[in-house]
Amino acid sequence: MTVTILRAGPLTVLKDRGRPGHAGQGVAPSGAVDRSAYARANALVGNPPGAAALECTLGGLRVRFDEPAVAVLAGTDAVLSVGGNRAGVEEVVEIPAGAEVTVTMPRRGLRSYLAVRGGFAVAEVLGSRSTDRLVGPPRPAAGDVLPIGALPPQHGEIPPLGSTGDGPRLGDGPWEVDLGPRDDWFTASAVATFLSAEYTVSPAGDSVGLRLTGPALSRSRTAELPSEGVVRGAVQVPPDGQPIVFQADHPVTGGYPVIAVLTPAAADRAAQARPGAKVRFVVAAARLID
Incomplete structure (x- = not known):
């Protein structure tokens, strides 16, 4: 087939x-x-x-x-x-x-x-x-x-024709994040701005990363950060202060501090963000509980 x-x-x-x-x-x-x-x-x-x-x-x-x-x-x-x-x-x-x-x-x-x-x-x-x-x-x-391959014989029950899912889950709400691992490289006001300001998805993005435009995030440290591993959903901030959200094809290392990392669900929502979309970041709800 x-x-x-x-x-x-x-x-x-x-x-x-x-x-x-x-x-x-x-x-x-x-x-x-x-x-x-x-x-x-x-x-x-x-x-x-x-x-x-x-x-x-x-x-x-x-x-x-x-x-x-x-x-x-x-x-x-x-x-x-x-x-x-x-x-x-x-x-x-x-x-x-x-x-x-x-x-x-x-x-x-x-x-x-x-x-x-x-x-x-x-x-x-x-x-x-x-x-x-x-x-x-x-x-x-x-x-x-x-x-096209064949289903393995041990696979479970085949769904019937005409079955439907719940529809697209595009998620227009804020993107939940865990702060860190390098949020301490930014001023307190920059972290507060990151968690309150609105950012716009730039056309200069792809499956490697989403570039965002908005209020610049200022650092508390001026030293260079050695390259370190990054993951899907990492929010890296280069010297211009404009966040970049890494997606599935992200590089294996990054040279700029990562202020936060999107939750898996938020990373999926970010995958559906078109240029011009307005986005905000919030700390993941579970992390707000002492």
Whole structure:
């Protein structure tokens, strides 16, 4: 069973749970940028956790299924169209052989996940099928033929056709963070500003990091910080004082202080933030309890 890419849209990549454990080789963990939407798409079609899906930024994807298949689209309010028939939000659909499937541009959100029952079975690179610009596998392009795998026989009950999820969970509320590990490198007023001011998502961002514009955050220390490991959701502040939120394809080390780290749920919400979005940071509620 295969899928032929007819049009890749602005940015379509393969994503799974990523390739952790290779930071010593300078390889980012990668994986789906919105992990909850990716996991939900796989669950809706009955795939085991970790199956590869297509992550479509701003839609525009058009593919042809060469054999019958079952698929779903999750993550945004983009529409999955099968042979001209529009599916409902996160509706699991049966796709006939030869049918063309398109993903529209979402009105809200940024990244949609097209999951196919069986997952996309391209060859793994360092234990993962997630696209990485340095190590591969390459971004799908027009004319590429992607194989679809088979569900393992021990997998659980297959969800029925037409089942739906709860819809996109884009999360318009504040992004919850844990302060640190380098919040002490900033003045008290800078930390207070970080937790009260509104920031705007800049167009100069991608799956590596979101650049934000707003009140500059001033340091309490002028020394250089040695490079140290960073994680998804880390909020790094370079010398201009404008925060950068690291996403799935972040580097393995950073040279500027990290004032806070987004919670996993907030990092998923950040994955859906479009340029121009207004965001705020708050300390995670659980951390406010003595």
